[in-house]
Amino acid sequence: MRIYNIEVFPLILPMKQDFTISSGSVGAKSQGAPHVYVKVTADNGAIGWGEARPSHRWSYETLETVTSTLTNYLRPALLGANVTDLCTIHSIMNKEIKAGPGSGQPIAKAAVDMAVLDLIGSASGKTLSELWFSAPKTTTQLSYLISTSSPEEAERKALYAKSKQYKGLDVKIGIDPSRDIEILDAVKSAAPDLFLRVDANQAYNVQQAVKLAKRMEQIGIDVLEQPLKANDLFGHAELRRKTCIPIALDESIWTAGDLVQAVRAEACDTVVIKLTKMGGLTGAKLCGDIAREAGLGLLGGGLTESRLGLTASAHLFNYLNIAEPVDLNGPIFLQDDPVHEGPIIEEGHVILPDKPGIGCEVSMEKLDAYRI
CATH class of the missing domain: 3.30.390.10 (Enolase-like, N-terminal domain)
Incomplete structure (x- = not known):
């Protein structure tokens, strides 16, 4: 062909x-x-x-x-x-x-x-799993994303996620740094048993991140994602030495080469796999395989893709055996997309289509x- x-x-x-x-x-x-x-x-x-x-x-x-x-x-x-x-x-x-x-x-x-x-x-x-010579998995656990500068709204969203049987929360911080701790306190109090992933999207410098991480240790955060600028690998390494919270890198790692540099710098405990930023399924799969061999943890993420990108990502995360709920948050924010037939998205998890390739049919209309 x-x-x-x-x-x-x-x-x-x-x-x-x-x-x-x-x-x-x-x-x-x-x-x-x-x-x-x-x-x-x-x-x-x-x-x-x-x-x-x-x-x-x-x-x-x-x-x-x-x-x-x-x-x-x-x-x-x-x-x-x-x-x-x-x-x-x-x-x-x-x-x-x-x-x-x-x-x-x-x-x-x-x-x-x-x-x-x-x-x-x-x-x-053949399905993507069959192309990768792996056993297919039919479902993927989703995390619930909270993005707000209001502790009250954050609490309401955390309670909603808990009531809908979500197993994890992804909380964006740095929108209003003065309220970060209030927001995290509110979320943790509302849903103490859910996996709590906190994403700063490069909002802080090393001094700010160290101070914030000390407070997060008391709250009980499970992982802190991309607190510093993407190119500051040594800053992330310094932060790792000063906190017991696992540090995850997202914007710092776009390629397998970036991942190797992060490993050499001892800059992270965990890598965020996103097929869109990593040049597609091929590059993201390579990064996931290398990170596993390097002894790093894996988190799954997305960029509010539609159900097409979500399904492709979920297949990949299943192949990589990512255990924690993944941040494929498109359905939380998108009202509609062009996918005519595809995954069944329920609160807290997605049921993947059992069809060749990615498994989605697109509506030209x-x-x-x-x-x-």
Whole structure:
């Protein structure tokens, strides 16, 4: 099979609530959220779907750069490529868009990688698990995300998550640093038995993080995610020496090379695996395998992807045997998406489709409705 066509669909998907992190809004009910769907068609008619979820408050990629990268650079370079030769496909993409400090437009490349693997699975009649020679798992535990500067609202959300049988909470801090401890106290009091993952999204310096971590130890936080700037590996290593709370790195690790540097610097206890930031399923799987071999813990995360990206991520996290509830929070924030048939998402967990490839069917009518 060879790549016959690559179609790019820039979308604005409706949101049912606002989503804010320490660096600002990553989606609003009044404006929606940017997503880009990619359809790869082979010369035998087989198709595969992928998704990119850019956010300029989280990385340098935007709806515009992802769309132009895919349309003007990656598509022309990849037409005619052997679908099943993933190594060459990534080599072509990395030659066309060179790496800078990271891998070079990884969110755009992730959509192509995801679509190609979906196509390979669909054409061969194999699920992602079967392509990876692993036993399929039908469900994935989800965490509930809390993003607010109000301790009262944080408490209400924690009580809601507990009542709906969620096993974990992901709490964003740094939105209003003066209220971080109040928020965490409120959440822990409301749901003391849930796994508590606290994500700072690079909000602090070392001194602030050390002081905050000491208070978090008293509250009983299970893991502190990305407290410092992404490039501050030695700062994270210093923080690890001064707290007993496990430190997880997210924005610091985009590639397998980044992961190796973090291991050498002894900068973290845990790695956050996200297929979108890691250039797709292929890069994220590699990072997960290396982290396991290095003796590090794994957490699963996402960028409020639709059910397409959520399903692909869940398959990967199951393959990696990630035990803690994963942060695939798209359903918490998105009102709708173009997936016609896919996973069954219930409070606290997702039931994965038992179909070849990723297992989702996309509605062209909804693509047209949300396309810009």
